[in-house]
Amino acid sequence: MKVLVIGGGAREHALCLALSSDPVVEELHCAPGNAGIAAIAELHPLDVRDTVATATVAAQLGVDLVVVGPEIPLVAGAADAVRAQGIACFGPSRAAAQLEGSKAFAKEVMASADVPTAASRVCRDQRQVAGALDEFGPPYVVKDDGLAAGKGVLVTTDRDAATAHAAHCERVVVEEFLDGPEVSLFAITDGVTVVPLVPAQDFKRVGDDDAGPNTGGMGAYAPLPWVPSGLVDEVTTTVLQPTVDEMRRRGTPFAGLLYAGLALTSKGTRVVEFNARFGDPETQVVLALLKTPLAGLLHAAATGTLSQHPPLRWGDGFAVTVVVAASGYPEQPRTGDVINGLAAVPGPAYALHAGTAARDGEVVSSGGRVLSITATAPTLQDARDAAYAGVAQIRLEGAHHRADIALKALRGEIVVPT
Ligand code: AMP
Numbered sequence: 001m002k003v004l005v006i007g008g009g010a011r012e013h014a015l016c017l018a019l020s021s022d023p024v025v026e027e028l029h030c031a032p033g034n035a036g037i038a039a040i041a042e043l044h045p046l047d048v049r050d051t052v053a054t055a056t057v058a059a060q061l062g063v064d065l066v067v068v069g070p071e072i073p074l075v076a077g078a079a080d081a082v083r084a085q086g087i088a089c090f091g092p093s094r095a096a097a098q099l100e101g102s103k104a105f106a107k108e109v110m111a112s113a114d115v116p117t118a119a120s121r122v123c124r125d126q127r128q129v130a131g132a133l134d135e136f137g138p139p140y141v142v143k144d145d146g147l148a149a150g151k152g153v154l155v156t157t158d159r160d161a162a163t164a165h166a167a168h169c170e171r172v173v174v175e176e177f178l179d180g181p182e183v184s185l186f187a188i189t190d191g192v193t194v195v196p197l198v199p200a201q202d203f204k205r206v207g208d209d210d211a212g213p214n215t216g217g218m219g220a221y222a223p224l225p226w227v228p229s230g231l232v233d234e235v236t237t238t239v240l241q242p243t244v245d246e247m248r249r250r251g252t253p254f255a256g257l258l259y260a261g262l263a264l265t266s267k268g269t270r271v272v273e274f275n276a277r278f279g280d281p282e283t284q285v286v287l288a289l290l291k292t293p294l295a296g297l298l299h300a301a302a303t304g305t306l307s308q309h310p311p312l313r314w315g316d317g318f319a320v321t322v323v324v325a326a327s328g329y330p331e332q333p334r335t336g337d338v339i340n341g342l343a344a345v346p347g348p349a350y351a352l353h354a355g356t357a358a359r360d361g362e363v364v365s366s367g368g369r370v371l372s373i374t375a376t377a378p379t380l381q382d383a384r385d386a387a388y389a390g391v392a393q394i395r396l397e398g399a400h401h402r403a404d405i406a407l408k409a410l411r412g413e414i415v416v417p418t
Contacts, residue, residue: 001295002027004058005041006048006078007069008034010323010354010372011280014287015067015294016041017352022293031057035363036353048073055081063087065299068256071147071277075101079256088302092276095252099243100259100276103145103173110271113246115239117271118263120175129166132174133159141178145171153214178263178270181414183227184220184282185260187240188297191253193306194240195297196232198223198289198314200282201409206330208404215330216369219405221320222285225380226414231269235260239271255301266417284352284372285319320387321374322405326355326365327398333368340395342371348383349375349390365396380410 001024005012013036019025020040030037031046031054044057049072058066066082068074068091077094091097098105104122109115118141121132133140140162144152154165155177166172186197200222206212239260247254259275287294291313300309326333335355342363345351352374355367371394375386384406391401408414 001025001065001299002029002061002063003065003067003295004029004031004061004063005067005069006031006046006054006073008032008037009069009280010352010369011278011283012069013037013352013354013372014284014374015069015278018287018290018294019067022295024293025295027063029061029063034353034366035356035358036351038358048078049076051076051078051081054078055085058082058087059085065090065295065302067091067298069277071097071100071275074256074276075147088299090256090298090302092254092256093252096247096254096256097276099247099254099274101147103143103273104171106274107173109243109246113242115242115271116268118175118178120173123166123172123174126163126167129163129172129174133162136174136176139177141175142166142169143173143175144169145173178265178272180263180265180417181226182272183224183231183262183264184279185232185235185240185262186278186282186286187236187258187260188301188306189240189244189255189258190301190304190306191244191248191255192304194236194244194258195306195309195312196236196240197286197312199227199232200224200285202279202282203402203405206325208402213330215325217279217281217323218325218402219320219322220281220285221318221380221383221406221409222282222289223318224409226409226412226416227264228416235262235269238269243274255304264416281321281323281372284321284374288319288374288376289315289317291315315376317376317378318380318383319374319376320380320383320406321352321372322387322391322401323354323369324371324373324391324394324396324399324401325369326367326396327400329368329400334398335365335367337365337397339363339365339370341393344393345373345390346393348377349373349386351390351394370396370399380406384410
């Protein structure tokens with residue numbers, strides 16, 4: 001199989017790593033990729049927002065499967081453009097990607113499918129915003145309706161800040177605050193069959209103890225030793241399958257990766273959000289544990305044959321990833337700095353590249369999230385220690401990372417309300 005991965009972050013590096021170890025993959029391409037992916041895939045320049053160019057690259061390379069990593073091309077219709085060339089594509093159509101592209105649309109689908117989520121109001125002016133803030137009370141949750149790279153959501157007890165955030169959004173969703181720990185659950189689907197992966201947890205805020213603004217994600221671990229047994233089955237039955245069925249019923253089947261961001265609240269499991277693609281950085285840990293060859297799995301989802309795919313196999317143990325971010329991330333990341341120490345990252349840790357580029361034989365930073373240092377080990381403690389031992393080797397001026405990835409889980413401090 002010849003495979004083309006679209007994107008250039010640590011998620012795509014993790015996807016390429018898994019695909020490159022699948023024996024059926026004879027050629028692996030990535031567009032645009034990054035300095036780390038270049039070691040395992042042939043890179044091609046691409047503006048991922050350009051769906052026509054994406055389909056053209058796929059056709060020129062004669063690939064059998066395209067895997068679209070980021071949400072922006074999916075929401076723009078990259079999967080439709082690729083399929084129009086007669087090429088199998090892992091990733092939902094433009095219409096189905098609205099599950100991520102519009103929070104208001106996702107809420108409407110959840111309401112139709114009876115999927116449990118936070119009560120919410122879609123607001124179009126400040127008067128409606130004020131009414132919704134009064135209705136739900138603090139802590140206030142205010143969401144930009146459209147794509148915002150994980151940074152469009154404000155959760156605050158400060159009413160003025162909530163109102164100000166809403167004023168910056170074109171259309172805004174105000175919703176009930178959900179208490180309880182969060183879980184990311186990914187499912188592979190061909191639009192009919194749903195295959196859940198292992199639950200993971202990510203860390204959205206920039207600082208330790210969830211201080212500071214939301215980011216694209218600062219770290220993750222999997223599996224989650226503290227989740228109730230039966231959670232995956234419950235969410236498959238009450239969230240994932242009904243959503244996939246509802247999208248098919250609407251004539252816009254969702255095929256690709258359905259990502260449910262969940263809160264385990266005192267009232268039960270609630271959907272915080274849907275994403276239409278592999279999450280970053282959870283993918284780095286989930287794929288580190290997956291033993292089933294990835295290309296066959298994604299190809300089955302892309303070709304409507306997932307019901308015939310054998311059950312997934314998982315490695316024992318745990319995976320932890322820690323994101324090394326550039327100075328100034330998330331507000332104003334500084335780029336162009338030399339990264340040293342990559343070759344010194346000790347096993348079992350390894351460096352997945354995110355915002356990196358090659359320059360004059362060196363690797364330099366080219367984005368806000370620069371590296372995802374990932375490790376697997378038989379215990380969560382060992383996986384965490386190994387990931388941080390890797391982080392300690394990285395030299396990048398002004399870089400920062402969270403020091404508490406997976407720490408509460410390890411200390412048994414995560415409580416699921418009952
Ligand atoms: P989203 O982009 O919808 O995932 O929101 C980003 C983050 O904001 C989530 O991971 C949560 O930590 C937080 N968040 C979103 N919605 C809520 C909510 N209704 N209650 C509490 N926290 C929320």
